[in-house]
Amino acid sequence: MKRKYYFAYIFLLFAAILGCDKGLEPQPVTTSYVNGMIHYVDNYDNWLAADSIKDLRVVAFKNFPPTSVFEEVLSGRAYFTNQSLPTFVDSSAFSLEIADAPATMNYIAVVQQFGGIMDWRVVGLYSVIKDSAAVLEVRQGKIYNLRIDVDFKNLPKQPF
Amino acid sequence: MNNKLFFFLTLVTLNMLFFCVDTFAQKADEKKDSIKTYFGKSMIITANRRVQNVQEISNSAFIIEKGELRGADENNFEQILKDVPGLEVYDENISIRGSDGFDFGIGSRTLLMYDGIPLMSGDNGDSKFNLLPLSEIQAIDIVKGAGSALYGSSAIGGVINLISTKLSDWRDYADHPFKIDLQSSFGFYTRNNYDQWNYADNLSAKSSSNVTVSHKTSKYGAIFSGIVESDQSYRDYDDSKTGGVFGQFFLNSNGNEYNLFGLFNSTDRSDWVYWNSLDSATIPPTNLDRDIRITSSKGMVGFTGKNFLSSNTFLNTKASLFYTSFFNNYDKSQKDYRSSQSVSTYIDLQGTSLFNSSFTLTYGLTMQQNNVSSFSYGLRNQKIFAGYMQMEYNFSEGLIVNLGGRYDFETVRDANENSEFSPKLGLNYTINENAHLRAAVGKGFRAPSIGERFASISYQGFDVVENPYLHPESSWNFEIGGNFRFLTPIPMQIDGTIFSNYYSDLIEPLFTDVNYSTILFDNISNASIYGFEFAFTGFITEDISFSQSYTYLDPMDTDLNEILKFRSKYFATSSLNYNYGIFRSTVTYRYASKVEKIDDKLVLQVQDAQARVPMHVVDLYFGLSYKNKQSNLFGIYSNMDIGLNVYNALNYYYTYMVGNLAPTRFIGLTIKIGF
Numbered sequence: 082m083k084r085k086y087y088f089a090y091i092f093l094l095f096a097a098i099l100g101c102d103k104g105l106e107p108q109p110v111t112t113s114y115v116n117g118m119i120h121y122v123d124n125y126d127n128w129l130a131a132d133s134i135k136d137l138r139v140v141a142f143k144n145f146p147p148t149s150v151f152e153e154v155l156s157g158r159a160y161f162t163n164q165s166l167p168t169f170v171d172s173s174a175f176s177l178e179i180a181d182a183p184a185t186m187n188y189i190a191v192v193q194q195f196g197g198i199m200d201w202r203v204v205g206l207y208s209v210i211k212d213s214a215a216v217l218e219v220r221q222g223k224i225y226n227l228r229i230d231v232d233f234k235n236l237p238k239q240p241f
Numbered sequence: 242m243n244n245k246l247f248f249f250l251t252l253v254t255l256n257m258l259f260f261c262v263d264t265f266a267q268k269a270d271e272k273k274d275s276i277k278t279y280f281g282k283s284m285i286i287t288a289n290r291r292v293q294n295v296q297e298i299s300n301s302a303f304i305i306e307k308g309e310l311r312g313a314d315e316n317n318f319e320q321i322l323k324d325v326p327g328l329e330v331y332d333e334n335i336s337i338r339g340s341d342g343f344d345f346g347i348g349s350r351t352l353l354m355y356d357g358i359p360l361m362s363g364d365n366g367d368s369k370f371n372l373l374p375l376s377e378i379q380a381i382d383i384v385k386g387a388g389s390a391l392y393g394s395s396a397i398g399g400v401i402n403l404i405s406t407k408l409s410d411w412r413d414y415a416d417h418p419f420k421i422d423l424q425s426s427f428g429f430y431t432r433n434n435y436d437q438w439n440y441a442d443n444l445s446a447k448s449s450s451n452v453t454v455s456h457k458t459s460k461y462g463a464i465f466s467g468i469v470e471s472d473q474s475y476r477d478y479d480d481s482k483t484g485g486v487f488g489q490f491f492l493n494s495n496g497n498e499y500n501l502f503g504l505f506n507s508t509d510r511s512d513w514v515y516w517n518s519l520d521s522a523t524i525p526p527t528n529l530d531r532d533i534r535i536t537s538s539k540g541m542v543g544f545t546g547k548n549f550l551s552s553n554t555f556l557n558t559k560a561s562l563f564y565t566s567f568f569n570n571y572d573k574s575q576k577d578y579r580s581s582q583s584v585s586t587y588i589d590l591q592g593t594s595l596f597n598s599s600f601t602l603t604y605g606l607t608m609q610q611n612n613v614s615s616f617s618y619g620l621r622n623q624k625i626f627a628g629y630m631q632m633e634y635n636f637s638e639g640l641i642v643n644l645g646g647r648y649d650f651e652t653v654r655d656a657n658e659n660s661e662f663s664p665k666l667g668l669n670y671t672i673n674e675n676a677h678l679r680a681a682v683g684k685g686f687r688a689p690s691i692g693e694r695f696a697s698i699s700y701q702g703f704d705v706v707e708n709p710y711l712h713p714e715s716s717w718n719f720e721i722g723g724n725f726r727f728l729t730p731i732p733m734q735i736d737g738t739i740f741s742n743y744y745s746d747l748i749e750p751l752f753t754d755v756n757y758s759t760i761l762f763d764n765i766s767n768a769s770i771y772g773f774e775f776a777f778t779g780f781i782t783e784d785i786s787f788s789q790s791y792t793y794l795d796p797m798d799t800d801l802n803e804i805l806k807f808r809s810k811y812f813a814t815s816s817l818n819y820n821y822g823i824f825r826s827t828v829t830y831r832y833a834s835k836v837e838k839i840d841d842k843l844v845l846q847v848q849d850a851q852a853r854v855p856m857h858v859v860d861l862y863f864g865l866s867y868k869n870k871q872s873n874l875f876g877i878y879s880n881m882d883i884g885l886n887v888y889n890a891l892n893y894y895y896t897y898m899v900g901n902l903a904p905t906r907f908i909g910l911t912i913k914i915g916f
Contacts, residue, residue, distance in 0.1 A: 103434055103891075103892065103893060103894055104854045104857070104893045104894035104895045105519065105522075105852055105853075105854055105894040105895060105896065105902070106434075106435060106894065107435050107437055107438065107519055107520040107521075107522065108519075108520055114521075114527075116524075116527045118530070118531050118532070120532070171530075171532075172530055172532055174527055174528045174529065174530070174531075175527075176527045222436055222437050223436065223437065224437060224440065224521055224524060226440070226477065226524070
């Protein structure tokens with residue numbers, strides 16, 4: 082067979098391949114998500130009394146150290162989960178939509194409201210090195226999956 | 242673009258044939274080669290339970306021979322089967338010519354076997370892949386269409402039989418009875434074209450290592466094999482780790498053959514079911530508990546024996562115990578806890594008598610018992626007793642007639658008894674050595690699995706409830722076909738089939754509540770699947786070969802008079818092989834048209850469930866295959882294969898199941914060394 086026919090075939094094959102689309106494609110995403118799982122140490126046994134947990138949320142603070150949960154959220158310097166997290170479970174998932182990525186989250190934590198509207202404390206911390214807050218650079222259109230451990234009997238150092 | 246690439250490639254190949262015809266025809270004529278130079282005599286054992294020339298059977302069949310397995314990854318039967326015309330394979334589900342749709346992994350309509358012993362779990366009735374080392378597989382027989390007349394339940398869509406390497410296949414090693422095969426594969430999934438589908442910063446890897454030690458002589462042999470495999474997957478929370486061992490003993494005595502084998506395989510994996518959404522297709526739903534792991538194990542002890550009772554009668558004995566189990570790591574008190582253990586006992590006694598050179602009788606008895614001890618399905622027992630007989634008469638005019646049938650009787654604790662008779666008539670007419678016509682009509686059936694009858698589980702948003710009143714589904718399969726071989730204008734083989742299948746009382750998942758989250762399996766539909774299939778194989782030069790296949794299906798739900806759910810209508814495969822010396826290369830292209838209809842109710846559970854496109858997949862293989870029968874670097878027999886596989890080379894994105902992105906581009910290197 083003449084060599085030119087091989088070349089003709091290969092050329093046509095590549096032309097066909099390059100002419101192919103890529104199939105399914107996602108909608109271009111501008112928002113980013115910080116998703117993840119919260120794991121509660123020692124499962125049910127470690128939970129606080131039900132009446133001491135008024136609210137439980139994941140908050141991603143841009144500021145560090147944050148002044149207070151209430152102030153940072155009101156000023157738009159923190160993202161928080163829309164609903165209170167489920168209680169008396171082994172683990173639960175969360176999802177935060179980050180609308181203004183790229184952004185830097187300097188402190189991501191599970192916070193508990195134990196009293197009035199200003200009474201919040203950190204019960205779990207997103208960390209890479211134990212007990213040290215990890216910084217998360219949130220890029221546009223990216224989805225991050227984090228793990229946060231909560232030990233109600235061994236709370237992290239409070240930043241407020 | 243839908244069909245553009247498909248038609249373009251077809252055009253390209255036809256052009257290439259046109260260009261090549263003159264020059265190659267001249268060469269072929271000059272050499273006056275026999276057609277056997279190009280197309281060997283492929284033998285099949287599965288079609289009629291005895292060794293036959295594949296051209297002389299009455300059903301459509303496809304054989305993957307050992308030589309075609311050499312470049313493949315170890316432990317990856319799925320990838321190998323994907324290139325077979327008319328087959329769809331994903332996640333241990335097999336559909337032959339549209340026989341299977343979307344069944345939550347329960348109840349296969351294809352019977353998978355190893356040397357005639359079913360590799361089907363006793364509880365879910367699903368096929369169990371990847372239990373055997375590829376190095377010990379001599380061939381894979383695929384028989385399409387209802388095979389229940391000989392194989393009973395589950396063979397309603399077809400039969401896939403993995404044929405082991407027998408002592409007689411080891412002629413090459415007569416002087417080298419000890420053999421060690423080492424195989425290692427490593428590869429990674431490349432980054433996606435869309436950043437939001439890159440769920441991790443690092444590439445996900447997949448690796449496997451396999452060691453097989455064997456000792457074989459003309460009278461006895463033994464094999465031990467072990468494998469470990471790790472797959473981080475192209476999706477988050479879809480990783481798995483597998484370990485397995487396999488051992489087999491052979492004994493040949495006075496022409497009788499005995500094989501005893503055992504295997505154990507365990508997998509720890511995440512519990513991926515479907516995506517979060519199309520926009521985040523590589524991560525599971527965000528509310529999923531990612532601590533959940535599934536552990537599944539399979540263990541089997543099997544025996545096959547072939548005894549010559551007289552000069553014209555032999556007895557095939559098959560017996561096995563197949564243990565399967567799975568459980569997740571939820572606490573038993575939690576709603577989503579699932580676990581099941583099953584032991585499937587199988588005994589088959591088959592006699593074959595050759596009364597004269599024209600008349601062969603095959604007959605036998607089969608017993609299968611499935612004992613299930615399951616949190617999800619309860620304590621269950623299913624027994625199937627069967628007797629079968631098939632006559633084959635070979636007329637001197639080239640006509641071979643097969644007539645036979647099988648009677649199955651099924652009892653299940655806490656469910657109805659069932660009996661089925663599955664007849665079959667097959668014809669094969671040899672026009673000449675290179676032209677054969679065939680026709681077959683047969684009935685198939687499938688008894689519902691324990692899982693379909695008694696499932697009572699919660700599964701990532703779905704609740705499955707039991708239905709002990711299920712009865713078997715059945716089918717009638719008609720087909721006519723032919724196989725033709727030519728030497729001019731180029732050496733070529735054409736195989737064509739026209740078929741029609743009529744299914745009654747198909748068992749399908751059915752949503753029963755207003756929220757479309759509760760499912761039961763029920764006999765909900767009758768269906769017909771008409772179609773045709775053509776496969777071409779040829780040699781453009783002595784070094785370059787090609788194969789193309791086209792399958793068309795018209796799958797209709799005859800109750801609703803609408804297209805059957807979860808089926809494509811068009812399939813095509815195209816491959817081009819170039820072998821020169823020790824160099825091997827293959828380009829394979831697979832096409833499946835867009836699934837036209839799914840169950841709309843899934844949309845409420847699975848976000849973007851309607852996202853689907855046609856499939857266009859190109860796989861590449863480049864390799865070196867070195868084989869030295871005399872001596873090697875170390876003074877002993879050796880062979881070596883080095884292969885680079887690129888799966889889904891175009892990184893084309895499609896769904897293989899609702900809410901499931903198919904595997905993205907994977908590049909892997911496989912090294913096999915045999916001493």
